[in-house]
Amino acid sequence: MKFTSYISIAYLAIFLPAVILLYTILPKKVRPFVLLAASFTFFWFISEWLICYILISIVSIYLIALWLNKLKDKRNALVKEAENKEQKKAIKKKSGRNQLLVLLLGVLINIGILAVIKYSPFFFVNVNLFLKLIHSSARVSVPAFAAPIGLSFYSLQAVSYIHDVYKEKIKADKNIGRVALFMSFFPVIMEGPICRYADTAEKLWSGERLHYRNVTFGAQRIAFGILKKIVIADRLNIIVTTIFKDHEAFNYDGGLILLGAILYTIELYTEFSGTIDVVIGSGEMFGVTIPENFRQPFFAKSISEFWQRWHITLGTWFRDYIFYPVTMSKPMKKMTKNCRKKLGRDYGPLPASIIAFFCVWLCNGLWHGAGWEYIFFGMYHFALISLGSLILPLSNKLLAKLHIDRHKLPYKIFTILRTALLVCIGEMIFNSRGLHDALGMLKTLFTRFTFKSIFDGSVLSLGLDGHDIIILCVTLAIVLTVGILKERGKDPRELIASTPIFVRWPIYMLLVVYTVVFGAYGAGYIPIDPIYANF
Amino acid sequence: MDKKVVFRKLAGAAIFILLLALVLLLLSYWFYPQQSEDITMQDVKPNGLLAEEDNTIDVILFGDSEAYTAFSPVQMWRDEGFPSFVCASSSQYISLTESFVHQALEHQKPKLVVLETYAFYRKMRSDNAFITRIENMFSIIQYHNRWKIISPIKMKSADYTWKDDMKGYKYAKMTTKGQNKQHMIPTDKIKPIPETNAKYVERIVEYCKQKGVQVLFISTPSTKNWTYEKHNAVVQLAEKTGVDYLDLNLQKEIKIDWHTDTADAGDHLNFRGAKKVNAFLGKYLAETYHLKDKRNDPAYAEWNALIPKFEFLTSEK
Numbered sequence: 001m002k003f004t005s006y007i008s009i010a011y012l013a014i015f016l017p018a019v020i021l022l023y024t025i026l027p028k029k030v031r032p033f034v035l036l037a038a039s040f041t042f043f044w045f046i047s048e049w050l051i052c053y054i055l056i057s058i059v060s061i062y063l064i065a066l067w068l069n070k071l072k073d074k075r076n077a078l079v080k081e082a083e084n085k086e087q088k089k090a091i092k093k094k095s096g097r098n099q100l101l102v103l104l105l106g107v108l109i110n111i112g113i114l115a116v117i118k119y120s121p122f123f124f125v126n127v128n129l130f131l132k133l134i135h136s137s138a139r140v141s142v143p144a145f146a147a148p149i150g151l152s153f154y155s156l157q158a159v160s161y162i163h164d165v166y167k168e169k170i171k172a173d174k175n176i177g178r179v180a181l182f183m184s185f186f187p188v189i190m191e192g193p194i195c196r197y198a199d200t201a202e203k204l205w206s207g208e209r210l211h212y213r214n215v216t217f218g219a220q221r222i223a224f225g226i227l228k229k230i231v232i233a234d235r236l237n238i239i240v241t242t243i244f245k246d247h248e249a250f251n252y253d254g255g256l257i258l259l260g261a262i263l264y265t266i267e268l269y270t271e272f273s274g275t276i277d278v279v280i281g282s283g284e285m286f287g288v289t290i291p292e293n294f295r296q297p298f299f300a301k302s303i304s305e306f307w308q309r310w311h312i313t314l315g316t317w318f319r320d321y322i323f324y325p326v327t328m329s330k331p332m333k334k335m336t337k338n339c340r341k342k343l344g345r346d347y348g349p350l351p352a353s354i355i356a357f358f359c360v361w362l363c364n365g366l367w368h369g370a371g372w373e374y375i376f377f378g379m380y381h382f383a384l385i386s387l388g389s390l391i392l393p394l395s396n397k398l399l400a401k402l403h404i405d406r407h408k409l410p411y412k413i414f415t416i417l418r419t420a421l422l423v424c425i426g427e428m429i430f431n432s433r434g435l436h437d438a439l440g441m442l443k444t445l446f447t448r449f450t451f452k453s454i455f456d457g458s459v460l461s462l463g464l465d466g467h468d469i470i471i472l473c474v475t476l477a478i479v480l481t482v483g484i485l486k487e488r489g490k491d492p493r494e495l496i497a498s499t500p501i502f503v504r505w506p507i508y509m510l511l512v513v514y515t516v517v518f519g520a521y522g523a524g525y526i527p528i529d530p531i532y533a534n535f
Numbered sequence: 536m537d538k539k540v541v542f543r544k545l546a547g548a549a550i551f552i553l554l555l556a557l558v559l560l561l562l563s564y565w566f567y568p569q570q571s572e573d574i575t576m577q578d579v580k581p582n583g584l585l586a587e588e589d590n591t592i593d594v595i596l597f598g599d600s601e602a603y604t605a606f607s608p609v610q611m612w613r614d615e616g617f618p619s620f621v622c623a624s625s626s627q628y629i630s631l632t633e634s635f636v637h638q639a640l641e642h643q644k645p646k647l648v649v650l651e652t653y654a655f656y657r658k659m660r661s662d663n664a665f666i667t668r669i670e671n672m673f674s675i676i677q678y679h680n681r682w683k684i685i686s687p688i689k690m691k692s693a694d695y696t697w698k699d700d701m702k703g704y705k706y707a708k709m710t711t712k713g714q715n716k717q718h719m720i721p722t723d724k725i726k727p728i729p730e731t732n733a734k735y736v737e738r739i740v741e742y743c744k745q746k747g748v749q750v751l752f753i754s755t756p757s758t759k760n761w762t763y764e765k766h767n768a769v770v771q772l773a774e775k776t777g778v779d780y781l782d783l784n785l786q787k788e789i790k791i792d793w794h795t796d797t798a799d800a801g802d803h804l805n806f807r808g809a810k811k812v813n814a815f816l817g818k819y820l821a822e823t824y825h826l827k828d829k830r831n832d833p834a835y836a837e838w839n840a841l842i843p844k845f846e847f848l849t850s851e852k
Contacts, residue, residue, distance in 0.1 A: 216548075465683075469680075504555070508555075509554070517566075
């Protein structure tokens with residue numbers, strides 16, 4: 001059995017039902033081990049011997065956390081015995097330094113593995129480029145590593161675990177099984193969401209029995225995720241690939257490039273959020289609440305709001321483990337204090353947060369891939385967000401002068417569309433074949449923008465016919481409706497569940513039949529590989 | 536929880552799943568192509584057979600890429616005058632061969648069916664077989680894309696008019712030098728054919744016999760894919776099923792030069808290798824199976840017109 005995606009017969013029709021069956025028939029005490037064994041089996045199917053890497057990570061964070069705990073216990077005991085405040089302070093300071101060193105060791109191991117496997121080839125390629133640039137004949141050999149699946153995701157979970165123990169948000173876990181299951185739970189191992197120990201570990205290990213409602217609600221969420229992926233994303237894949245691959249050779253105009261950017265963004269959203277629906281639905285079946293990764297991102301009114309709604313768990317990870325530590329560090333605090341005096345209340349905190357934003361967006365770009373186009377992608381968002389904070393006081397004044405109300409619908413729609421457009425351009429950079437390609441597309445977008453190829457029908461020659469376009473529009477309307485309902489705080493699944501059986505059963509059946517009939521699979525379609533699994 | 540409640544919920548779930556399956560089965564019935572011309576062979580080249588007039592092809596050859604690079608019907612037509620067709624697709628699983636054979640024999644009544652033996656060794660993955668079984672049951676999965684062409688009242692069927700000028704042969708121009716070493720070293724050892732695959736072959740042979748069609752196993756020359764161990768296994772299977780077997784790797788008179796006659800260093804033959812094979816094979820088949828020379832039959836005038844095209848394609852340009 002080979003898994004390439006959660007949306008596959010192997011996972012949905014064989015693996016998941018088998019795990020559910022075993023989980024149900026075995027006693028409560030054994031159930032956590034069923035999940036753990038299933039997770040390791042899953043990992044083995046995908047990465048075989050590369051499973052060693054995650055084992056190293058698990059053992060390392062388990063030991064580091066216990067070590068941190070020991071240091072904390074020792075400190076507490078010494079503080080209790082201390083005679084005066086000075087002594088207590090000295091003990092705390094010394095222990096704090098030791099704890100920090102232990103934490104850094106843990107970070108070094110986990111981020112170190114990630115860095116070596118994922119970034120060293122990129123680093124050495126650039127060293128060679130540099131050597132060529134300075135006309136040196138020396139070259140270093142570029143190493144190649146096979147990366148285990150999910151490396152970028154579980155490494156961040158590992159760091160969050162030891163950091164949270166360090167910050168005393170959680171206690172170090174004495175049960176290595178629970179740590180291992182938190183790290184490797186099979187639905188989240190490939191594409192996230194990036195979980196926190198405090199959110200999932202306890203529940204995962206509880207071995208609670210399955211509940212009918214959880215299983216059916218989970219199944220519904222999975223079905224909707226599959227619909228998004230195979231009706232929309234796989235269908236768009238054809239035209240998107242054509243536009244991004246051939247735009248240079250066939251000299252596509254700016255209108256077609258923009259269309260490609262918009263369609264790619266929709267493809268990415270439906271592919272990633274569809275897969276996450278399958279992931280969260282799988283977790284829900286076992287009664288585990290996996291954190292949400294998307295909250296209707298295209299209703300965002302600014303880029304920073306967009307990133308609070310898109311790939312949420314990555315954003316919050318960067319916020320908690322990079323942005324806060326940077327802004328809260330001593331030199332930054334000092335700088336903010338000084339700046340407040342010189343620049344005033346509005347602009348005072350800006351320099352420190354801009355530096356922190358820079359770190360966050362550099363890491364965000366690099367996390368998505370080792371390549372200059374990804375760094376460019378990060379910097380693009382850094383520039384937009386920094387610019388946004390810089391001009392906010394100005395734009396507030398301008399809006400007041402023009403008597404425009406931020407809370408009125410037309411202005412809201414304007415900001416939503418503006419944000420979506422900026423996001424699409426960002427994703428275009430993201431999907432380019434390199435920095436040069438990205439810049440080329442940007443240039444075309446701004447210098448040769450016409451709607452000619454869209455209106456003269458040549459867009460129909462790119463792999464989608466009229467039937468496909470109708471199905472795309474209908475399905476996007478369904479996804480949009482679900483999004484609007486959720487935005488208004490209503491759960492579509494609850495709404496459907498509250499209807500009588502002769503209404504809800506046909507709806508559920510329609511969901512499956514619609515996907516089976518209108519899915520872009522089989523002869524003539526090439527399913528996309530999970531986009532985020534490669535990061 | 537109350538046992539009654541559990542039972543009720545499980546029964547509800549079971550009914551739901553049964554109803555859903557029923558809906559999918561009904562849809563499968565609706566989406567299934569009504570005319571057999573509509574059933575495609577999932578690959579462009581073998582589809583060409585569906586457009587050939589009924590009962591006009593005397594030899595149909597099945598297999599994978601080894602088959603479509605080695606067998607050249609137009610050359611055999613030019614030299615011997617019997618019409619043949621290669622129904623091969625790359626990495627063909629023997630399960631697919633079986634469905635190709637069924638589809639092919641629906642409209643053709645050949646004298647001979649040839650199975651290329653390398654496909655006997657392509658191990659089928661278990662989930663593959665599982666998926667195929669589900670797909671066969673719910674054919675909506677295979678034919679779902681017909682929503683674009685079916686109308687609620689009358690189903691429109693696709694029109695198969697496209698014929699393949701090379702009759703299934705895929706011309707390989709490239710040459711990647713291989714080694715002229717002896718790859719068929721006599722031995723008593725046997726490399727067993729996977730059990731499931733052997734069962735499929737037996738079923739195919741049985742089906743052909745029922746239809747009154749003779750079967751022949753052929754191993755095409757390949758230093759990379761063929762060995763004496765495999766040869767021995769096919770000899771056994773041929774004896775068991777009562778089928779003739781021709782191993783071209785052992786036919787010295789074909790004189791394959793692995794320096795010039797292979798596209799990829801001994802894996803597949805290129806057009807030069809194929810020419811040598813078909814010169815031998817055409818004669819062999821015509822003589823052994825007493826195939827009629829139809830070159831002067833006006834019904835096959837179209838075939839004669841393909842010869843110049845074939846010769847141009849396979850000339851040393």
